[in-house]
Amino acid sequence: MAENLLIATESDKPSRYKTLIPQLEALTSGETDITANLANIAAALKQTMNFFWVGFYLVKDSGGKQELVLGPFQGPIACTRVGLGKGVCGTSWKEKKVIVVPDVEAFPGHIACSSASKSEIVLPALKNNEVVLVLDVDSDKLNDFDSTDEKYLLQVMQLIEKMF
Numbered sequence: 001m002a003e004n005l006l007i008a009t010e011s012d013k014p015s016r017y018k019t020l021i022p023q024l025e026a027l028t029s030g031e032t033d034i035t036a037n038l039a040n041i042a043a044a045l046k047q048t049m050n051f052f053w054v055g056f057y058l059v060k061d062s063g064g065k066q067e068l069v070l071g072p073f074q075g076p077i078a079c080t081r082v083g084l085g086k087g088v089c090g091t092s093w094k095e096k097k098v099i100v101v102p103d104v105e106a107f108p109g110h111i112a113c114s115s116a117s118k119s120e121i122v123l124p125a126l127k128n129n130e131v132v133l134v135l136d137v138d139s140d141k142l143n144d145f146d147s148t149d150e151k152y153l154l155q156v157m158q159l160i161e162k163m164f
């Protein structure tokens with residue numbers, strides 16, 4: 001397993017993602033533990049893309065219902081639980097789709113874990129057509145996520161889906 005992350009010297013997003021994704025595959029292919037793999041993916045995304053906050057919320061049973069529960073992440077401390085349909089993460093879970101939020105204050109019901117967070121992208125991972133987790137990425141800049149992020153982060157989600 002590669003222990004050093006190679007980060008593209010080019011500063012453009014596509015180059016950085018393109019250098020990162022094969023390394024994520026190499027980093028996770030020899031490990032079966034989900035937590036270990038999600039932890040390294042969060043760290044590698046943070047190191048490469050310098051996101052303000054990047055991490056996972058996993059669907060878990062909680063007192064007879066399901067909730068999103070905070071998983072491996074990098075960045076400031078965050079909210080631990082999110083309900084179905086709540087906030088951006090819970091909406092991505094409920095609707096089983098990617099949500100890009102250019103301005104979190106304009107998203108009804110957005111859950112503010114940090115007042116510094118200004119824009120956000122959330123992507124679900126599915127198994128048997130059910131969401132098993134979401135990847136949440138926050139930026140401290142408005143309108144920081146675009147179709148390039150969506151394209152490459154979807155590749156990351158496909159890699160994660162193979163782990164379940």
Ligand code: SME
Binds near residue numbers: 053078087089113
């Ligand atoms: N903003 C998210 C909550 C998670 S934090 O951003 C880390 C939401 O609205 O679901």
